[in-house]
Amino acid sequence: MTDTPKEKRGPLYSQADRDNMRWFWSNYLRKHMGKLLIVLAMILVQGVVFQQFLSMTENGLRVIFERGTLRELAMVCLAVFFLFAVRGLMSYLVPLVTVRMANQAIFEMRRDMLTHLMKLDLAYFERTKSGEIIQRIVSQTQTLGMFVGLGVANAVRDAVTVIIVSGYLIYKNPILFGTAVVVLPFIIWVMNYVSDRVKQAQGEAETAIANYMNGIEETVTGMRTVKISSQEDMEVSRLMQGTKSIRDLLNRVQITQALVMPSIDLSSAFVYVLVIGGGGYMVLRPEFDVDGAGIITFLLGMVMVFDPARLLAQFFGGLQANLVLLDRVRGLFHQTPTIADHAEALAEFDTRADITLDKVRFAYDPEQPLFDGLDLTFAGGKVSAIVGATGSGKTTILSLLSRLYDTQGGEIRIGDTPIDRLKVGSLRGAFSVVAQDIVIFNASIWDNIRYVRPDATEAEVWQAAEDADIAELIRRRGDTPVGPKGAQLSGGQKQRIAIARAFLRDAPILLLDEATSALDQATEERIKAALTRLTKGKTTIIVAHRLSSISDADRIFVLEGGRLVEDGQHDELLAENGLYAQLYKAQKRGYDGR
Numbered sequence: 001m002t003d004t005p006k007e008k009r010g011p012l013y014s015q016a017d018r019d020n021m022r023w024f025w026s027n028y029l030r031k032h033m034g035k036l037l038i039v040l041a042m043i044l045v046q047g048v049v050f051q052q053f054l055s056m057t058e059n060g061l062r063v064i065f066e067r068g069t070l071r072e073l074a075m076v077c078l079a080v081f082f083l084f085a086v087r088g089l090m091s092y093l094v095p096l097v098t099v100r101m102a103n104q105a106i107f108e109m110r111r112d113m114l115t116h117l118m119k120l121d122l123a124y125f126e127r128t129k130s131g132e133i134i135q136r137i138v139s140q141t142q143t144l145g146m147f148v149g150l151g152v153a154n155a156v157r158d159a160v161t162v163i164i165v166s167g168y169l170i171y172k173n174p175i176l177f178g179t180a181v182v183v184l185p186f187i188i189w190v191m192n193y194v195s196d197r198v199k200q201a202q203g204e205a206e207t208a209i210a211n212y213m214n215g216i217e218e219t220v221t222g223m224r225t226v227k228i229s230s231q232e233d234m235e236v237s238r239l240m241q242g243t244k245s246i247r248d249l250l251n252r253v254q255i256t257q258a259l260v261m262p263s264i265d266l267s268s269a270f271v272y273v274l275v276i277g278g279g280g281y282m283v284l285r286p287e288f289d290v291d292g293a294g295i296i297t298f299l300l301g302m303v304m305v306f307d308p309a310r311l312l313a314q315f316f317g318g319l320q321a322n323l324v325l326l327d328r329v330r331g332l333f334h335q336t337p338t339i340a341d342h343a344e345a346l347a348e349f350d351t352r353a354d355i356t357l358d359k360v361r362f363a364y365d366p367e368q369p370l371f372d373g374l375d376l377t378f379a380g381g382k383v384s385a386i387v388g389a390t391g392s393g394k395t396t397i398l399s400l401l402s403r404l405y406d407t408q409g410g411e412i413r414i415g416d417t418p419i420d421r422l423k424v425g426s427l428r429g430a431f432s433v434v435a436q437d438i439v440i441f442n443a444s445i446w447d448n449i450r451y452v453r454p455d456a457t458e459a460e461v462w463q464a465a466e467d468a469d470i471a472e473l474i475r476r477r478g479d480t481p482v483g484p485k486g487a488q489l490s491g492g493q494k495q496r497i498a499i500a501r502a503f504l505r506d507a508p509i510l511l512l513d514e515a516t517s518a519l520d521q522a523t524e525e526r527i528k529a530a531l532t533r534l535t536k537g538k539t540t541i542i543v544a545h546r547l548s549s550i551s552d553a554d555r556i557f558v559l560e561g562g563r564l565v566e567d568g569q570h571d572e573l574l575a576e577n578g579l580y581a582q583l584y585k586a587q588k589r590g591y592d593g594r
């Protein structure tokens with residue numbers, strides 16, 4: 001899973017890249033236009049400082065070589081010092097503004113990402129690796145922020161310096177400058193080559209890192225299985241494959257980027273030779289009217305152009321990598337939820353009404369439909385149970401009721417209202433759920449229970465904890481967090497937290513999916529009385545394998561391979577002598593040891 005497939009190489013500055021930059025600009029930067037203009041002004045001052053420095057140096061050299069006095073020389077030195085002090089001040093002020101601006105942009109982008117993430121369908125999280133999501137929100141946004149905050153500001157400063165100083169050099173000696181520019185096509189070619197390769201390698205590196213993070217997460221969270229099966233060495237070698245491909249990819253990115261500097265150095269050496277040779281020739285030939293001070297200053301100017309040009313070239317290499325990141329980050333916003341509020345969605349509905357599945361069609365995998373026209377009605381205010389072999393679709397029915405997935409045909413109604421005409425929040429607010437896969441956060445048991453109703457009073461939380469028979473454990477553990485995913489708790493303790501949540505939430509529709517399967521008989525008996533109180537007057541749907549625990553349900557639905565094969569009360573179903581009776585007898589034999 002840590003293999004990194006070779007990705008298709010996209011064009012440089014593609015339409016998508018331009019769209020992404022426009023998106024970033026209009027959402028996160030344009031609002032800081034005022035500050036950006038101030039930054040630009042400061043950057044212009046920095047460029048002008050260099051031009052002034054050149055002009056003063058030329059004058060200073062003439063003072064030295066020709067007619068100068070010590071006083072004049074001192075004045076030139078003072079002025080140069082002043083100029084660089086101004087440039088230094090700007091170098092401090094520019095990041096002061098840009099860094100805050102970029103961090104604010106990243107802050108807002110993360111806020112938008114998290115908000116958007118919460119809206120996405122459950123299906124998105126089932127097909128997307130968590131490492132990929134974490135990487136987008138944590139490291140890719142961070143790198144982008146640093147790039148925007150410092151990288152772009154420096155690049156603008158360097159570009160301004162190159163333009164102003166080049167402009168000045170063209171003005172002073174267009175022939176010599178024209179000679180120097182011959183290296184430009186070579187530099188552009190190198191830059192394109194590097195950018196192209198960086199873009200592809202960066203894309204592959206990001207995918208490899210996402211897989212890697214996911215692999216580590218799987219290993220760490222599955223450590224119990226790893227240890228019991230003595231697979232530590234296999235896990236190390238599996239993760240080392242990812243470690244290796246990241247090393248190789250980063251080598252590729254960075255070694256390619258390292259091509260930039262020597263090519264610029266080579267070009268600058270070429271240009272300096274041209275300037276010294278060509279300039280020297282001009283000084284020696286009277287028809288050019290150029291003196292030594294002019295040539296030395298020109299050479300100094302070229303040095304001052306090449307240094308920022310080098311950084312600028314490096315910036316364009318980095319820009320490709322960051323465009324890849326921007327594309328990944330924005331990719332999250334391209335994911336759209338399908339389960340969302342209808343334009344005229346209702347907030348109020350009769351939560352005690354019957355719940356009807358009417359010709360429901362649903363498939364996780366289009367090739368293998370699970371329900372193909374399922375009809376059944378859960379009576380409002382009564383206890384219904386769904387039984388059937390594993391994989392027959394029991395949990396899926398519960399998921400469809402609360403719109404964790406949408407049906408692909410037919411409809412589900414509460415009373416007369418189809419559930420997709422209700423506000424998703426109102427619909428889900430009507431459910432208390434004890435699910436099979438209980439999610440426990442690394443907080444105290446108390447906080448874990450209160451999670452489903454943060455406004456509950458202390459007394460209400462204690463009451464729910466007492467009802468679920470977990471209060472004693474809370475008293476013993478106090479505020480100690482329960483470990484990642486509740487690792488320090490037993491299965492039964494986790495289940496009791498989930499039951500306490502259902503008590504605390506006290507919503508009108510109760511879904512219990514194998515809610516007491518991990519409890520010992522004595523604890524189950526203790527909780528059962530409280531659960532019976534809880535279900536009073538509520539529409540309750542219970543999924544259970546242990547048929548003895550649902551024998552007093554008002555109605556039992558028996559599923560087989562996504563089809564409803566029987567329904568009725570316990571005694572009726574036994575009398576029918578069908579699938580339910582078979583399952584019941586098989587379990588009874590199992591318990592009796594016969």
Ligand SMILES: Nc1ncnc2c1ncn2[C@@H]1O[C@H](COP(=O)(O)OP(=O)(O)OP(=O)(O)O)[C@@H](O)[C@H]1O
Nearest residue numbers: 126364365370388389390391392393394395396397
């Ligand atoms: N998120 C999912 N993505 C793809 N397939 C799924 C998903 N969840 C369940 N399935 C498949 O759908 C079928 C029904 O699953 P479901 O969990 O509803 O069965 P169940 O009757 O509740 O089983 P169990 O008694 O084992 O809990 C199974 O074949 C399962 O593999």
